[in-house]
Amino acid sequence: MEGYIKTKDKNTENYRAESRKLEHVLSRTSSKLISISLDKEYLIESCLEEIGEETKSSRAYVFLFKNNLEYMDNVYEWCDKGVSSEKDNLQNMKTEICPWWMKKLKNNEIITIEDVEKMPLEADIEKEILLEQGIKSLIVLPLFNKDSLMGYVGLDNTFENKKWSDQIQLILKLIAETFSGALSRLQDEKELRHVNDELSKKEKYINNLKAQIVQHEEMLKLSQSKELLRPIGLNKENLNEIINYVIDILSFDMIVFDKIELNLSENIPSILCNKVEISQVIMNILKNAIYEMSKKAEDLEENEKTYSNILKIETYTKDCYLVCEISDNGMGFSDEVKYRLFEPFFSTKKIGEGTGLGLALAYDIITNKHNGEIRATESQWDGAKFIIKFHI
Numbered sequence: 001m002e003g004y005i006k007t008k009d010k011n012t013e014n015y016r017a018e019s020r021k022l023e024h025v026l027s028r029t030s031s032k033l034i035s036i037s038l039d040k041e042y043l044i045e046s047c048l049e050e051i052g053e054e055t056k057s058s059r060a061y062v063f064l065f066k067n068n069l070e071y072m073d074n075v076y077e078w079c080d081k082g083v084s085s086e087k088d089n090l091q092n093m094k095t096e097i098c099p100w101w102m103k104k105l106k107n108n109e110i111i112t113i114e115d116v117e118k119m120p121l122e123a124d125i126e127k128e129i130l131l132e133q134g135i136k137s138l139i140v141l142p143l144f145n146k147d148s149l150m151g152y153v154g155l156d157n158t159f160e161n162k163k164w165s166d167q168i169q170l171i172l173k174l175i176a177e178t179f180s181g182a183l184s185r186l187q188d189e190k191e192l193r194h195v196n197d198e199l200s201k202k203e204k205y206i207n208n209l210k211a212q213i214v215q216h217e218e219m220l221k222l223s224q225s226k227e228l229l230r231p232i233g234l235n236k237e238n239l240n241e242i243i244n245y246v247i248d249i250l251s252f253d254m255i256v257f258d259k260i261e262l263n264l265s266e267n268i269p270s271i272l273c274n275k276v277e278i279s280q281v282i283m284n285i286l287k288n289a290i291y292e293m294s295k296k297a298e299d300l301e302e303n304e305k306t307y308s309n310i311l312k313i314e315t316y317t318k319d320c321y322l323v324c325e326i327s328d329n330g331m332g333f334s335d336e337v338k339y340r341l342f343e344p345f346f347s348t349k350k351i352g353e354g355t356g357l358g359l360a361l362a363y364d365i366i367t368n369k370h371n372g373e374i375r376a377t378e379s380q381w382d383g384a385k386f387i388i389k390f391h392i
Contacts (some may be wrong), residue, residue: 021054022171029175033182038189044182048078048153051175055168057155058083058135062143062179064151069095069102072151083158086133101126101140105152110169111140115161137162139169141176145184153179236270237278239315239324239390246282254286254311256293261312268315271322271390277365281374284358285326285386286311292330292384310381321373321389329381341376 029047036043044062052060062076074090095102100123104111113119114137119127130138133156140154153176164172243264247254254260293309312327333341340346342363366374372390379385 016167018055019165019167019171022051022168022175025050025054026171026175026178030178033178036182036185038186038193041186044076044179045078047179048076051172052078052080052155055155056157058158059086059156060154061087061156062151062153062183063090064143064183065095065149069149071095075151098126098129105140105142106149108142108144108149110142110173111138112164112169113138114163134158136160139164139172141172143176143180143183145180145187150180150183150187152176234272234274237273237275238270239268239278239322240264242275242279243282243313243315243324246279246286250283250286250290253290256290256309257311258308259310261310263312263314263316265314265316268317268322269392271392273370273390274365277369281362281365281388282324282326284362287358289326289328289330289384292328296331312379317392320392322392324388324390325385326388327379327381327385328383329379330383332378332383333376338376342374 028050032043032047048060048062051057058080060078061074063072064075065072072093072095074087077085077087079085100120101111113130116127116130116135116137119130135156135158137157137160138154140152142149143151143153155172243262247260289311293311296307296309308329310329312325314323314325314327316323342359344357344360346360363374366372366388370390372388374386374388377385377387
């Protein structure tokens with residue numbers, strides 16, 4: 001009898017010591033998780049490690065449910081040295097295979113199993129699953145978000161059977177409630193981030209549509225202009241007049257340039273062309289220059305540097321060609337970009353700011369419809385230069 005009393009007193013003292021340690025764990029867990037965010041998600045497993053070590057457990061883990069409790073995933077896990085991880089093996093598990101387990105969790109009951117071998121008959125399926133993992137004893141505590149079951153936190157022991165005192169269960173329940181609050185905040189943040197991402201995608205899509213609408217409106221404006229109401233088709237046109245007219249249309253946007261050099265050669269020969277289409281080519285190139293200048297202005301403004309935006313347009317004859325050069329001192333482009341500028345849907349602009357069709361359309365109009373040439377190279381200021389050639 002005396003030996004029994006001593007053993008009982010020793011067990012009681014051990015429970016008290018473990019309870020005191022867990023009380024400190026509860027305090028530290030609360031401090032860590034009070035400001036939890038997706039950027040600090042690692043704190044969940046940090047807390048599991050501390051709980052597992054203080055309770056001398058083999059594994060500490062958190063499972064979360066999804067699809068209205070249809071499936072569960074082992075989302076967070078800590079394993080003691082020498083204990084294999086089960087996290088990757090316990091994903092997308094159907095909850096219907098664990099009816100006894102789920103019933104207890106839904107009723108907000110703590111599942112304590114001192115000896116897996118002695119689990120009740122109605123838990124035969126759960127018993128088999130636990131034995132396959134080499135688990136001898138465990139404790140599992142439900143996690144709720146308001147009134148909805150969201151998951152559970154558990155501690156496994158693969159080396160010995162373990163009894164959990166009422167005091168330890170109470171402290172673990174408080175720790176589980178701390179986890180519930182933290183995981184609920186993470187879930188809310190994930191949903192908010194998802195909503196923001198979807199809104200951002202829709203905004204980019206809308207901006208892309210707006211860019212296309214603006215492009216169509218400008219084309220319509222060109223095609224309906226009194227200056228361009230000649231019969232559609234090829235006519236003898238003066239390239240200088242086309243350039244000046246496009247500059248007038250874009251006059252508001254052209255204020256981005258501090259200096260515009262127009263070196264338009266006099267007495268240049270007229271060319272046989274479709275005035276609307278050639279106007280569209282000039283417009284697309286100028287709009288690219290305007291965009292690059294705006295981007296350059298933003299970059300230099302951040303670095304508090306002064307700058308001067310320059311645009312230069314030249315026309316002249318050489319050999320059997322009428323040549324138009326449009327140069328700027330913008331950001332320029334790499335060799336890789338230079339060789340892809342005229343590809344359909346290729347763009348260096350941000351998503352929603354361009355369709356990647358402007359220069360592809362320009363290339364098609366000049367080379368295929370007017371049997372001319374167009375190419376891009378580096379300007380004298382290391383910006384961009386577009387060279388257009390027409391046969392005369």
